[in-house]
Amino acid sequence: MRFFWILLLSMMLSIGLSGEELLFRSNEMGMPLERIQDYRRDEFTNVLSVDKEEDTEIRRLYTDGEITKKWEKVRSKGGIEEKYYEDGELSSINKYDNNGLLLEEISYLEGEVNERRAYVYVQGLLKEIILFNGNDQKVWSTRFLRSSAGRLRKMIREGEKDEGRVSLFRYSTGTLMEEWHGTRGTGNLFRLDASGNTLSEERWEENVLTEHTEFFKSEEGKRSITENMQEGFAVYRQYDDRDRVVLERTTQQGSLIEEIIQQYEGDDLTIKQRRTPGLKEKWTYEYNQDGDLEQEEYVKNGNLIKVTVYTGEDTYYEDLYRNEIPVIRVFYSEDRKTGEEFLDSYEH
Numbered sequence: 001m002r003f004f005w006i007l008l009l010s011m012m013l014s015i016g017l018s019g020e021e022l023l024f025r026s027n028e029m030g031m032p033l034e035r036i037q038d039y040r041r042d043e044f045t046n047v048l049s050v051d052k053e054e055d056t057e058i059r060r061l062y063t064d065g066e067i068t069k070k071w072e073k074v075r076s077k078g079g080i081e082e083k084y085y086e087d088g089e090l091s092s093i094n095k096y097d098n099n100g101l102l103l104e105e106i107s108y109l110e111g112e113v114n115e116r117r118a119y120v121y122v123q124g125l126l127k128e129i130i131l132f133n134g135n136d137q138k139v140w141s142t143r144f145l146r147s148s149a150g151r152l153r154k155m156i157r158e159g160e161k162d163e164g165r166v167s168l169f170r171y172s173t174g175t176l177m178e179e180w181h182g183t184r185g186t187g188n189l190f191r192l193d194a195s196g197n198t199l200s201e202e203r204w205e206e207n208v209l210t211e212h213t214e215f216f217k218s219e220e221g222k223r224s225i226t227e228n229m230q231e232g233f234a235v236y237r238q239y240d241d242r243d244r245v246v247l248e249r250t251t252q253q254g255s256l257i258e259e260i261i262q263q264y265e266g267d268d269l270t271i272k273q274r275r276t277p278g279l280k281e282k283w284t285y286e287y288n289q290d291g292d293l294e295q296e297e298y299v300k301n302g303n304l305i306k307v308t309v310y311t312g313e314d315t316y317y318e319d320l321y322r323n324e325i326p327v328i329r330v331f332y333s334e335d336r337k338t339g340e341e342f343l344d345s346y347e348h
Contacts, residue, residue, distance in 0.1 A: 072085075118130045187203075235248060
């Protein structure tokens with residue numbers, strides 16, 4: 001979310017202003033989508049106004065005529081300060097130097113400082129990030145160590161939760177080849193090819209290799225094999241062109257433990273099948289035109305067991321089947337059972 005606001009504010013800087021208030025058709029995030037005239041304000045749910053005077057720029061997002069978000073940007077010799085308000089309350093302050101480097105982020109909660117991040121640079125390269133709590137006490141810091149060429153070699157995380165956590169980066173002829181993330185003897189090691197694709201991943205526990213994953217490509221697409229040395233099982237996975245797992249097969253000493261097959265249409269998972277010794281399960285999903293899940297069907301060993309129909313954001317009901325016949329309907333709200341009824345097809 002922090003990256004989004006930085007990106008949004010950068011987009012706002014690119015709009016030329018001449019001292020007059022400009023109006024734009026917008027969305028709920030406050031992005032300027034289309035320049036409009038004042039008489040068209042009532043045509044849109046979200047309208048963004050932009051007003052600039054000398055070194056001050058103010059942007060207000062109107063939702064149904066009410067101000068819901070506001071951005072204030074002030075330039076000075078020392079740099080740029082940006083304030084963001086939501087529902088009339090100060091939410092955050094970002095400070096930049098004159099070259100656009102982020103120096104400080106301050107977030108507020110109910111009018112009080114919630115946390116502060118300070119960014120330290122050396123010759124334009126990030127050297128350290130320090131997080132302070134609302135009492136301005138240091139919580140953690142991340143230090144970045146670089147080579148003489150400016151390449152990142154090491155990240156050191158120091159703080160209560162991640163004390164001693166280190167990230168190491170190894171290069172070959174200027175290309176990143178390995179990454180390590182963890183403590184001294186426990187963590188994950190990644191090996192990469194020249195294009196930055198992961199070739200393998202290893203999990204180490206107290207200097208002992210516990211799991212190894214190998215990635216490879218074939219005519220059918222991306223594949224991977226994971227071997228777990230502690231539990232003695234292996235997992236084979238197939239991926240689609242969007243890196244989603246479409247087949248996952250787990251075996252132990254050559255015997256099947258579990259197989260999961262998933263089918264997608266666009267962004268939506270439409271079919272999921274699961275097979276274990278003595279059990280076959282299938283879930284079928286249907287969506288409405290907005291992409292929201294509308295219905296889910298569950299079949300067990302070839303028999304229809306349950307159909308779930310989603311009626312609202314937090315409401316749904318389940319039709320339970322016996323011998324392929326719906327017998328009872330159970331209603332839910334916010335995942336809590338609210339009632340049930342026998343269906344007409346049920347013979348008392």
